[in-house]
Amino acid sequence: MSGYQDIDFQQARDILDREADSVLLDVREEEEFITGHPMEAELLPLSTLGPATAAEVIPGKDSPALVYCRSGIRSRQAAEKLVQMGYTRVYDLGSLVGWPYGMV
Template sequence: MVEKITPAEAIRLLDAGKAQAVDVREPDEFAVGHIPGAKLLPLGDVLTRAEEVMPDKNAQWLIYCRTGRRSADAAQKLEAQGYTGLRDLGGILSWPYEIEGDFEGHF
């Protein structure tokens, strides 16, 4: 079971360089807005590209999507692949901090 993490806990880890955010939405959603520095790994690519995008299976990875449904699914799949430092951040809709992107579309 992958542990949930609050945005407040996540921003502390990200700011300290102790974790990496991973966005499991689609590329067009990522382009609209994402957590600064986040890596993109669409849910449909988790089984085939995880090791490419997330090479260290023991690092702290903060998985998020739009509302939390895809992040929970992705976290389960990643855990099954041997990732140990996973935290489910849930959805970017509840992220109160800085977001980078083109903001032309909507979340």
């Protein structure tokens, strides 16, 4: 078992709306992030993802952490890393292309 769950946009929206400690993580690089992202997204590039940086943006090991990137490759890698670091509720959205809930 991978330790994380693949979810779709509706499932992500439900988690973000229902769970106050959930966090939507953009694991692209800052140059990509500034071109457009969901309003509630936090930037945590895969290249900087580690125990200290994860702890800065994810409230707790049991908080829902939803990850996405451009194509789904980095989000899968980030999800695997978070699980290895002990995060228990990791969700992979894959690519955010087509996100229907607004971008900034």
